[in-house]
Amino acid sequence: MSYPESRLQRNYVQVESACGTIPNSSGAATLAGTDAFLCMNCDMKPGGVVNKRPDKTGSLSQIAGTPGRRSGTWSMRCSLAGSGSAGTAPDIDAFLQAAFGKAGSVSAGASVTYALEDASPSLTIWDFNALAAADQQVAMASIVARAKFEIGGDFAYADFSGESKYVLRKDNFANEDSTAKSGLTAFPSEPGTRTVAGASVAGYKGTITLDGQTYTTLRSGSLELAVARVLPKDVWNSDYPGAVSSGVRVVTVALSLYDDDSANLLALKNKATNNTAVDLSLVVGVVAGNIWAFNCKNVLFEKPGYEYGESRRIMNLTGEASASSVSAKDELSLVIT
C-alpha cells in the first residue's frame, strides 16, 4: 500500500471550446505536457446533495435520502511566474483568460496583454498525483469567479477560484453517466513529461505609480477581480449545473504604504478623502519576460486610514476601479512583458 504525497501533486489546465466538454479527440482527452502549471495549492471538491424525504416516517427516525443535484468548486494558488520570454504567455495563461474573459493579445516579441471582456471562458482543470495507482480527478466547466493578485512579499501570488460543473474521479469513471464523463470515453493517464516555463517574480520589486506619481513606500498590495459568474443549479431535468451565467464585475485595490509628509502622498490622501478617482499602475518584477503590470483606471479610494502598530505610521488605501464609460471595459488590464 502506498500513499499519494501532497508534494507530488501535478496539475494541468485547458481552455474548453465548449463549456463542460473536456477537450478530447473522439473521446480521448487531448491533455498534453505543455498544459502543466506549477502551483502551491489546487483544490477541487465535488458537490452533491442528498435530499432527505420530507414526509413524516411515523417515528423520530429518518429514512435514507436520494441523490440530488451535483456541482463542484475549485481553487488554485500559485506564485506569479512569467514565461521568461516577452511576448510568450505564462503557464497560467488559461486562468488569466478565464478571469479576464478572453485570450491575451500578443505583441510579437514584446508583450501579452489581458484586457477585460464580458465573455466567460471555462476551463478543465486536472489534478494528478505522481502515484499513478492513486485516484486522480478533473474539474470541468470550471469558471473563474475571483482572481486575486498579491504583491509586496518575497514573491507575488495569484489566487483563482470558482465553480465547476462536477469533479470527476478516475476510480469512479466507469460508474458515472455521460454528462459527468463530459465527452471522455476513458480517464487519461498523466502525460509522460511536463513542460513548465518561468521563474517566480520577486514580489517586492517593480514600479508603483499612483495618480501619475511613483512611490517607493509600498509595503504590500492586492488587486482583486471578482466577476459574479455562476453555474445555475436549477436546470430542469438535469442533475448538473447549466452553462455559465455572468453578473457584475468588481475590481478592488488594497494598498499599504508607509506614511510620509511628501506633497505627492498628501495630494493622494486628499483625492481619496474628496472622492476624486485616480489611475494606478502596479508593476511587479524587473526581469524582462517576467514583468507583470496591472493597470487600474478610475480608482475611487475610501478615506485613508492610519495604523500605529509598526515603528513607522502606516497608511492603508482601499478602493474600487471603474470603467471610463458605459462601453469601455478598461477598469483593469494586465500587461506581461
Add this chain to the structure above:
Amino acid sequence: MIFRFIGIEGHVADVKMEAFGQAVELSEADGAAAISGNFPILPDAEFQACGFTPEELTEYAYPGPRSECSMVFAEKWKAARVALHEVRERLNNGGHLARTEVLTGTITQLGGE
C-alpha cells in the same frame, strides 16, 4: 532536432533549461508541441539566424546581465522573440516548424523540383 532556449528557466522533456541559448534535442513533434504550448524555445536554424555570438551567449546567459545588455544584443534578443512568435503562429495555423523556403531549398538540394 536541436532547439535553443530563450527564456529565464523552465523544464522540457525532463531537461532543466536555465541559460539563454541552451540547446536541447527534441523530436520535431515534441519541439512543435512545446512551442505551441508557450515554452520559449526556438528551432536552431531560427536561433542562428539572429546572429548571437559565442561571447554574447556567455555574457548574457542569465537574466541579471541581460537586464543591462548592449543595444546590439537587445536587438538580436528581440529578433529571437519575434521569430518565436512567428514559429508559434505558423504551427497554430497548421504549418511546419521550418519555414517554407527552407523546406523548398532542402527539396531542391535533394534533386526535387
